[in-house]
Amino acid sequence: MYRMIGAALIALAAALLIGPRLIRYLKKLHFGQTIYELGPSHQQKQGTPVMGGLMMAAGILLGSLICHPGKWDGIWDFVFPLLLVSFLSMAVGFADDYIKAVKKRHDGLSPWQKIAGQVIVSLGFSLYCYYSPRVGSAIRIPFTGAEWDLGIFYIPLMTLLVIFIVNSSNLQDGLDGLLGTVTAISSSAWAVICMILVVVSELTGRENPASGTATIGVFAMSMAGGCIGFLRFNRYPAKTFMGDTGSMLLGGGTVAMAMLLRMPLLLLLIFFTPIMSSVSVILQRYYYKLTHGKRIFLMSPIHHHFEKKGYTETQIVSMYAGITLLLSLIAVLGVCQSI
Amino acid sequence: MYRMIGAALIALAAALLIGPRLIRYLKKLHFGQTIYELGPSHQQKQGTPVMGGLMMAAGILLGSLICHPGKWDGIWDFVFPLLLVSFLSMAVGFADDYIKAVKKRHDGLSPWQKIAGQVIVSLGFSLYCYYSPRVGSAIRIPFTGAEWDLGIFYIPLMTLLVIFIVNSSNLQDGLDGLLGTVTAISSSAWAVICMILVVVSELTGRENPASGTATIGVFAMSMAGGCIGFLRFNRYPAKTFMGDTGSMLLGGGTVAMAMLLRMPLLLLLIFFTPIMSSVSVILQRYYYKLTHGKRIFLMSPIHHHFEKKGYTETQIVSMYAGITLLLSLIAVLGVCQSI
Numbered sequence: 247m248y249r250m251i252g253a254a255l256i257a258l259a260a261a262l263l264i265g266p267r268l269i270r271y272l273k274k275l276h277f278g279q280t281i282y283e284l285g286p287s288h289q290q291k292q293g294t295p296v297m298g299g300l301m302m303a304a305g306i307l308l309g310s311l312i313c314h315p316g317k318w319d320g321i322w323d324f325v326f327p328l329l330l331v332s333f334l335s336m337a338v339g340f341a342d343d344y345i346k347a348v349k350k351r352h353d354g355l356s357p358w359q360k361i362a363g364q365v366i367v368s369l370g371f372s373l374y375c376y377y378s379p380r381v382g383s384a385i386r387i388p389f390t391g392a393e394w395d396l397g398i399f400y401i402p403l404m405t406l407l408v409i410f411i412v413n414s415s416n417l418q419d420g421l422d423g424l425l426g427t428v429t430a431i432s433s434s435a436w437a438v439i440c441m442i443l444v445v446v447s448e449l450t451g452r453e454n455p456a457s458g459t460a461t462i463g464v465f466a467m468s469m470a471g472g473c474i475g476f477l478r479f480n481r482y483p484a485k486t487f488m489g490d491t492g493s494m495l496l497g498g499g500t501v502a503m504a505m506l507l508r509m510p511l512l513l514l515l516i517f518f519t520p521i522m523s524s525v526s527v528i529l530q531r532y533y534y535k536l537t538h539g540k541r542i543f544l545m546s547p548i549h550h551h552f553e554k555k556g557y558t559e560t561q562i563v564s565m566y567a568g569i570t571l572l573l574s575l576i577a578v579l580g581v582c583q584s585i
Numbered sequence: 586m587y588r589m590i591g592a593a594l595i596a597l598a599a600a601l602l603i604g605p606r607l608i609r610y611l612k613k614l615h616f617g618q619t620i621y622e623l624g625p626s627h628q629q630k631q632g633t634p635v636m637g638g639l640m641m642a643a644g645i646l647l648g649s650l651i652c653h654p655g656k657w658d659g660i661w662d663f664v665f666p667l668l669l670v671s672f673l674s675m676a677v678g679f680a681d682d683y684i685k686a687v688k689k690r691h692d693g694l695s696p697w698q699k700i701a702g703q704v705i706v707s708l709g710f711s712l713y714c715y716y717s718p719r720v721g722s723a724i725r726i727p728f729t730g731a732e733w734d735l736g737i738f739y740i741p742l743m744t745l746l747v748i749f750i751v752n753s754s755n756l757q758d759g760l761d762g763l764l765g766t767v768t769a770i771s772s773s774a775w776a777v778i779c780m781i782l783v784v785v786s787e788l789t790g791r792e793n794p795a796s797g798t799a800t801i802g803v804f805a806m807s808m809a810g811g812c813i814g815f816l817r818f819n820r821y822p823a824k825t826f827m828g829d830t831g832s833m834l835l836g837g838g839t840v841a842m843a844m845l846l847r848m849p850l851l852l853l854l855i856f857f858t859p860i861m862s863s864v865s866v867i868l869q870r871y872y873y874k875l876t877h878g879k880r881i882f883l884m885s886p887i888h889h890h891f892e893k894k895g896y897t898e899t900q901i902v903s904m905y906a907g908i909t910l911l912l913s914l915i916a917v918l919g920v921c922q923s924i
Contacts, residue, residue, distance in 0.1 A: 247922060251915050258911065423903065430907065434914055438777055441921045445781065449788050449924070470914065474907040481903040560899040564762065564820040567906075568769065568813040572597065575773055575809065576590050582780045583586060585788070 247444060250437065253313035253464040254471035257305030261475025264301045269479060269486050272297055275348055294484055297343050299492015301479075302472035303336060306499065309468025315460040324380075324461040328502050331371045335412050335498025338363040339490030347489075361409075367498070368408030372401045375505050380458055386508050388515075388580035393508075407510055408501050411517065414524040415497025416490055417547045421559045422482040424549060425520070427567045429496045430473035432516045435574035436503050437466035439581050443507075446585050462503050469499055482560050515577040519566045523547035586783060589776065592652035592803045593810035596644030600814025603640045608818060608825050611636055614687055633823055636682050638831015640818075641811035642675060645838065648807025654799045663719075663800040667841050670710045674751050674837025677702040678829030686828075700748070706837070707747030711740045714844050719797055725847050727854075727919035732847075746849055747840050750856065753863040754836025755829055756886045760898045761821040763888060764859070766906045768835045769812035771855045774913035775842050776805035778920050782846075785924050801842050808838055821899050854916040858905045862886035 272295035307329065314325050341363075342354040355363075375381040383400035384393040396403060419425040440463030447459065476492070479485045488496075500517055504510045514521065526548035533542050543551035552562045611634035646668065653664050680702075681693040694702075714720040722739035723732040735742060758764040779802030786798065815831070818824045827835075839856055843849045853860065865887035872881050882890035891901050 247918055250918055254911060254914065427903070427906075430910060434910055437914055438917055441918055442781055442784065445921045445924055446784065446788065449785065467914065471911065474911055477903055477907055481900055482897075558821075561820055564766070564816055567766075568816060571769060571773055572593060572810065572813055575593065575776055575806065578777055579586055579589060579780055582784045585784055 247441065247460065247463070249313040249315050249460070250441070250463050250467040253309035254437075254467040256312055257302075257309035257468035257471030258475040260305040260308050261301045261472050262478060264304050265298075265475065265479050265486075268301050269295055269298065272486065294487055296347050296487045296489035297340070297491045298476065298479060298486030299336070299339075299488035299495055302469075302476045302488065302492055303333070303495055305472030305475055306332065306465070306468045306495070309471060310461075310465045313464045313468070315464060324458045324506055325465065327371065327374055327506065328462065328465045328499065331367060331408070331502040332495050332499035334367045335364070336491055336495035338367070339416065339492070339494035343489040343491050364409045364412060365405065368405045368412075369401070371408060371502065371505070372404040375404065376400050381506060381508060384508065385510055386584060388509065388512055388577065389583045391584050404505060404510070407505075407513075408498070410524065411501040411504075411513060411520070412494050412497035414517070414520040415500065416493040417527060418520040418523040418549070419488060419490075419493035420547060421549055421553070421562055422484040423477055423480050423559075423563050424566060425493055425496065426473050426477045426480050426488065427563050428519050428570050429500065430470055430477065431567060431570045431574055432500060433466045433469040433473060435516045435577055436500070436507075437463050437470060438578050439507065439509070439512075440466060442578070442581060442585075458506070462506055465499070466503055469496070482563070509581070512577045512580065515573040515580070516570070518573050519570055523549065526551070586780065586799065586802070588652040588654050588799070589780070589802050589806040592648035593776075593806040595651055596641075596648035596807035596810030597814040599644040599647050600640045600811050601817060603643050604637075604814070604818050604825075607640050608634055608637065611825065633826055635686050635826045635828035636679070636830045637815065637818060637825030638675070638678075638827035638834055641808075641815045641827065641831055642672070642834055644811030644814060645671065645804070645807045645834070648810060649800075649804045652803045652807070654803060663797045663845055664804065666710065666713055666845065667801065667804045667838065670706060670747070670841040671834050671838035673706045674703070675830055675834035677706070678755070678831070678833035682828040682830050703748045703751060704744065707744045707751075708740070710747060710841065710844070711743040714743065715739050720845060720847060723847065724849055725923060727848065727851055727916065728922045730923050743844060743849070746844075746852075747837070749863065750840035750843075750852060750859070751833050751836035753856070753859040754839065755832040756866055757859040757862040757888070758827060758829075758832035759886060760888055760892070760901055761823040762816055762819050762898075762902050763905060764832055764835065765812050765816045765819050765827065766902050767858050767909050768839065769809055769816065770906060770909045770913055771839060772805050772808035772812060774855045774916055775839070775846075776802050776809060777917055778846065778848070778851075779805060781917070781920060781924075797845065801845055804838065805842060808835070821902070848920070851916045851919065854912040854919070855909070857912050858909055862888065865890070 276295050310325055338360055345351050346354040376383055383397055384395040386393055415425060440459050443459045480488065504513050526543055527546045530541060530543055530546035544554040545551050549562050615634050649664055677699055684690050685693040715722055722736055723734040725732055754764060779798050782798045843852050865882055866885045869880060869882055869885035872879065883893040884890050888901050
């Protein structure tokens with residue numbers, strides 16, 4: 247398990263070291279073309295380079311490859327799927343960011359292009375999990391030892407889940423340090439859950455994908471380390487934004503961990519605040535349509551509602567962090583209860 | 586273990602509900618007498634009522650008493666010692682705050698009165714642990730299964746430890762939301778450690794003070810919940826400060842948990858940043874004396890050094906939170922390794 251510590255420290259160091267260079271490079275990339283097109287509203291934040299999420303990507307990649315606990319022939323088990331899902335999700339976001347920020351076309355990818363990319367990734371991953379002897383179609387019910395076999399429905403449900411979580415994560419990324427802080431905490435929760443599963447499988451010798459769990463733990467720790475490093479540059483006032491690049495990476499990585507651990511239901515607790523962001527957008531839209539023009543929230547996603555209510559960015563981040571921490575503790579307890 | 590969830594939620598709710606009333610009451614208490622004596626420097630923060638820590642105290646008390654897992658005849662085992670240490674530590678801080686804020690005597694308690702109070706609490710608690718059949722003079726070495734029997738030296742060493750940690754906690758309490766955030770995370774780490782110990786003792790049936798561990802877990806969760814609730818009012822810009830009342834409560838509670846779990850060494854990781862605050866003050870003072878007037882830090886405790894370097898309060902809080910989260914993960918892993 248010491249590899250988990252290594253992964254977190256490597257990811258942290260990578261993000262911190264790459265950060266300043268990356269920001270300088272991204273600024274150059276932006277400024278060649280942007281400066282003419284400043285909009286009237288978000289002027290003070292214009293010029294902040296997007297795609298800072300790449301520094302987390304570097305951290306996660308280095309951390310989880312260098313500290314991968316298995317042998318190389320076992321690398322297909324969990325580390326490749328994890329990296330593939332998160333990096334392919336990131337690729338969709340990256341394409342969008344790149345077109346918007348560098349090519350200066352405000353529309354980015356078309357919604358259909360985005361969804362198509364996400365469907366390919368999520369369907370592929372759901373099929374992988376369904377057919378993997380280590381995962382399968384049964385999911386664990388937290389707080390009980392029970393499992394729930396979804397059968398063939400696993401595939402469409404999980405495909406939707408991946409898309410939902412990746413976009414939730416994307417929607418939450420709207421305030422300095424918000425998604426980074428929430429994901430630092432949620433990844434820590436996944437890491438702790440992996441530690442517990444490893445200890446329990448060592449103690450009981452029960453059939454439990456121990457090397458796989460350790461791999462997920464290493465990945466979770468590198469995500470936590472990468473987020474903490476990234477926050478160095480992203481906390482208010484942000485020097486860089488993670489962009490769709492970063493938010494889809496984090497969303498993809500999070501949902502992949504949840505599915506490989508067969509604990510997608512725990513996302514409701516651990517990843518509650520990003521899910522809430524999505525739900526607030528959906529509620530707002532339907533309510534608006536239903537009532538022909540009334541709104542539930544002053545603005546959606548819900549963090550902008552709080553902003554309009556007069557909370558500062560750092561207050562909202564602190565609130566979301568508190569909620570995530572508390573729900574993560576409950577989730578960890580749920581895992582302990584189910585053993 | 587469900588009681589742990591209850592404890593966290595009760596403490597959170599208590600802090601949130603009591604908060605506004607307490608702040609109004611404290612403001613009244615202050616304003617009768619203060620307004621004449623405003624100093625020139627911290628003027629913008631003057632008027633912010635101190636002793637907001639009382640809302641955490643209420644949360645911790647309610648949470649850990651209502652959700653206490655043992656039977657009433659077992660209450661002496663762990664919950665009373667925990668509450669006694671934290672609340673007696675708080676009493677020393679409260680006396681100081683009260684004299685300063687309400688009686689308007691700037692000197693508060695004399696240093697000797699403070700130290701005397703702390704020595705009584707810490708010596709008493711060290712003796713309790715030394716003679717308790719459930720604790721004793723051996724401490725666990727993290728990352729290994731080994732124990733280290735301190736023998737009779739346990740008493741003076743732990744007496745010093747309690748005083749050191751309570752004062753470290755007190756020294757760190759200098760920025761809006763700083764100690765509250767750090768302690769929310771560190772208490773969560775203790776809660777997770779307790780969950781792991783409970784699961785392991787259930788699985789192995791190994792001799793392990795399970796009901797005691799569960800009690801500490803309940804206490805840890807109510808501390809985490811209380812801190813998260815308190816941050817609602819204490820995050821930047823703070824509506825109230827916890828005061829010595831709060832910081833000594835949190836320090837006392839933290840060190841008491843560590844000692845009852847026989848893991849005082851883990852404080853070096855989990856409570857690293859408060860310890861760093863103390864150490865920075867000590868280094869600064871000795872370096873100043875040694876060099877006849879030179880300084881290592883622009884100002885000590887070290888968070889003021891960062892402030893002078895141009896970091897904002899919220900940036901420093903975010904940095905300390907990241908460090909604490911990462912070190913707490915390592916500590917939890919250390920506990921897993923030692924099983």
